[in-house]
Amino acid sequence: MSKKRLLAIIVWFVTLAATGAIADVTHTTLDAANRGAAEQRDAEEAVTRRLLDQLRNIKIPLSQAVVIAEHLHDGSRTADISLEISGPPVYRVRTVKNERIWENVIDANTGSVTEKEISSSLRELDHEDQGNIIALKSVELELSDAVRIAEKAAEGSALAGGLKKQDGKTNFVVVVASGDRLKEVMLEPPKVERQGSARH
Template sequence: MLKTRLIASVILSALVFASPEATAKSNETPHALDGQNSELEGTIDRELEMFRNAQVSLQQAMLIAERLHTGSRVVDISFDGGANPPVYRVKNIHKEQIWEHSIDARTGSSIAGDKRALSVKGLEPLDRRNLLALKSVRQNLSDAVVVAERSARGKAISGGLMDEDGTLYFVIVVDTAEGLKQVLLEPPRDR
């Protein structure tokens, strides 16, 4: 899905999450789709154009989803330009339930009949561990989105959690003037 990834490794200063312990990693490989299916590239370009024209930002869609379940936290969000209308697919956790919603990217309304709940107990072990680890960090995905957008100088198109060698990261994909960039942010843990 990514056209590009950031190459340089970056450690963000105390301004990142207002903590010297927060770190970010980014990777970029220019022209990741060169020589691949031009139809796939055309689809990606169309989805990016729809995203760029969306009236609702990813950050706004996260707030809307969190308001649907007071006290919830967004754990995954992505833009889906293939849907009619284009939507943000959002997963947020509230108590022991994962709620999935589709938020209209034009109006910000929740798509009626397009929500469901999953039990955390029914998830794969790695997903359960990631959600448990999320409870031990101070930041939310929305905090990571703000940092990623500032550091990559663009607009976030998706975000979620990733475990890499036992370390929890927020993974944010940002649409920039140079293409799509993936930013990994390691949040500091509560003590």
């Protein structure tokens, strides 16, 4: 899962804030740059507070949204999921089976699918997303298991998660709301054993 997709829950704010900060900082004094950075931090904290408030009120946890999405296509696995709060809270979920990828939007309060499903083939994805989805075939752990482990480790509720391949390593990355903070938990899943390797 690409970093931009994993952090979709806050990317709409960060993009706007960063664009403004770059324009201001380029030709201004250090004081203005510091003021811009402080304003950006304050705005990010406000978004985090809003996100945490929304999370406390939703009825469908992320792990249940994973189950709902996987039941839409028997035998599919969840590649990534994120909570979005730009309107009514929804989960955006991508599931995969063989070479097909489905993207669904699931209402975080009712569990119903709220938008038309988007279906595509693996070849239509960008190189990074292709790599992450192909890597999913090589791991035994399901995203739902990774979410459960991350929530226990960080003592909170998951907002987003997916598989990320980076520097030759494949990890599940799960964003968890814990208290008044967001934590990113990385888990290295066990690899699927190849049939010949067990004989040595």
